[in-house]
Amino acid sequence: MARPSSMHVAVVGAGIVGAAAAHFLAAAGTRVTVLDASGPAAGATGASDGAVSVASKRPGPMMELARHARAFYGQLEAEGVFHGLFHRRSTFLIAQNALEAELVSQHGADLAQAGERVIAVARAELMNRIPGLGEGVTAALEIPDDGHALGYQITSRLLQRSGIVVRRRASVSEIVVRDGHAVGVALAGEILSADAVLVAAGIGSAHLLNLGDILIPRKGQMIVTDRASTGRPAIDGHLMGASYLAAKRGIVLDRSHIGLVIDPLVTGQFLLGGSREDNRSDHRTDAVTVSAILRAALELYPPLGARRVVRTFAGVRTASRDGLPIIGRHPHVDGLVVATGFEGDGICLGPFMGESAARMILDRPLAADLSMLTPSRFARAEACQ
Structure with a gap:
């Protein structure tokens, strides 16, 4: 060598x-x-959300590696390498029915087993911290040590x-x-x-x-809104629907190919995503998928109805066979x-x-x-x- x-x-x-x-x-x-x-x-x-998240990972090696990776972000931020680019923020795992609540509870248990801090948030407290959440929200867990950085x-x-x-x-x-x-x-x-x-x-x-x-292209369509606030995130944390957790864990909750996240950007805008379309390598967005993302996002967080869509885009992620x-x-x-x-x-x-x-x-x-x-x-x- x-x-x-x-x-x-x-x-x-x-x-x-x-x-x-x-x-x-x-x-x-x-x-x-x-x-x-x-x-x-x-x-x-360049075509992704900025979640530096352990909460989103499937149990096992990925969850453990994400904990190392998130800590590494913190180390590089403290050393000045990522100064101003990496921000701590909570991830909220949201359930909207009994089946989703069971999935969120199981995922929270897996996170806790991996050593992650997991906090059950009562509905009243959740509504106080994130006013306007949909009436169908039945349960939520907060993962307080996650973060955000734009790739x-x-x-x-x-x-x-x-x-x-x-x-x-x-x-x-x-x-x-x-x-x-x-x-x-x-x-x-x-x-x-x-x-x-x-x-x-x-x-x-x-x-x-x-x-x-062995490598599989997986297309994801996403949406960016106008600003709901100026110079700060519009809500207190990253909202992750149970549909996203299900996709990561290989569980089919419905026939949709949407794994919902509502990402409050530091600009005051929202990034909404996203689709999971296997064996698609084009970068086109389509009205059917964008509409499905918007419907799911509005159901979870109705105040998005006051926002305008300023951009839709698609990226191609690379997945492996296993x-x-x-x-x-x-x-x-x-x-x-x-x-x-x-x-x-x-x-x-x-x-x-x-x-x-x-x-x-x-x-x-x-x-x-x-x-x-x-x-x-x-x-x-x-x-x-």
Whole structure:
């Protein structure tokens, strides 16, 4: 392994994970080239909500990793890296009928088991803190230690602090491998030599790594409203419907493909989301889905009826076949590290996963056990079939 000061690493993908990896590699003295088919945060990172949330994660490894990742945000904020970008805020898990209340209660128990603070909020107190909630709200839990950060701002800050200029419109067509070791990447008319390669290109990772049957595009449509307040969030916390929890836990509550969140932005606007549309990679929004999101949001929080929709947009998240991210060393190619498949958890996990990928490249110990996320798990599973 070359010393960091003599290494050159090619990072494919300038989303939040790639930017974080580049930042920490550069901080270790490594020369880094970041390449992106479009530009920084142009994919899922720039088309997402900003939930740095443990509350939204399914029980097990994802919940535990989210706790590490959220703590890492706090650490970087305290160190000044994320100053002004990461804000603590509560997440409220909301139920609107008995079935949803049972799901929220179970999810709260799982969060508590993982070590998370969980507070049952009586309806009267909830209505006092968030006036105007729908009459159908039957139960709520508060997760007080969550946070918020906008992915494109975090990406920009990490690149800015590391002094890295992204090579835009640099589509990588191939990982160059010699004698079982990654030695660079191929672009149009160019081979960029490198001592190691990190592929963190979202759904673009599929063709580079032959993961077309493992990575799944999952489209999400979202809505942004006008301002309900100026210079501060309009309500005291992030509202998460039980439909969102059900989607994360693989539970079907109804036939809708909407997992509802109502995200109060620091601008005073609301971000409303979102759909979960498997095997869709287009960026179009449609009236049927947008209307479904609006109906669900208005039922949960009727004051949204006074707001105007100023923008709708769609992003394509990258999910994996088993629902877990893929991060680790390539099982057959030395010097090649993979970090993809974060689906809707990329903003929360991104800085921590990027720092972990940097540690892998530098052959340094990891801050958490990521063995369950290794790319080799798919090869092992297929070998057993």
